[in-house]
Amino acid sequence: MSDDAAPWLIVGLGNPGAEYAGNRHNIGFMVVDLLAERMRGKFKAHKSRAQVVEGRMGPPGPANRRVVLAKPMSFMNLSGGPVTALRDFYKVPVDRIVAVHDELDIDYPTLRLKLGGGDNGHNGLKSMTKSMGPEYHRVRCGIGRPPGRMQVADFVLKDFSSTERKELDWFVDRAADSVECLIAEGLERAQSAYNS
Secondary structure, three states, X not given: OOOOOOOEEEEEOOOOOHHHOOEHHHXXXXXXXXXXXXXXXXXXXXXXXXXXXXXXXXXXXXXXXXXXXXXXXXXXXXXXXXXXXXXXHHOOOHHHEEEEEXXXXXXXXXXXXXXXXXXXXXXXXXXXXXXXXXXXEEEEEXXXXXXXXXXXXXXXXXXXXXXXXXXXXXHHHHHHHHHHHHHHHOHHHHXXXXXX
């Protein structure tokens, strides 16, 4: 069971660099950017090869939690290294780690939260699971499947379409809300409020 003094580590998965910023694969970065904005924090470089914001999240009182927001700067398929380094540095139990990521098998713009499970071919999750096992939380942001014969790699590394962008702010906002709910009220409450 988690040590109550330990912070939560919320990891947005994505690829560093301006050319990837609007990609479907970078929705995890978008969500932690919004959480940082809500906490009035600025990302700073950390020796773990990630950018981090430290702060508190949640309502005043016992549900107010210490959190570390992180964006690995290692490219998606190597996310496990920086996340493991952050876990060790901040002494975070694995069940207090939340990965926010894009999910092909869920329609856009649908959210699903869960604890543990497989990686579903997602290279960021694959790397994290290889480094520390599968028992971390996931906030799965549905992006749907590529149209026609488009390759998965091409699809996830493309920006959201103009139609999708109409709902993107709402979707990122809702995903950020779900992270706050998960941390303040627990997984079951967050699933019943946000899983659709």
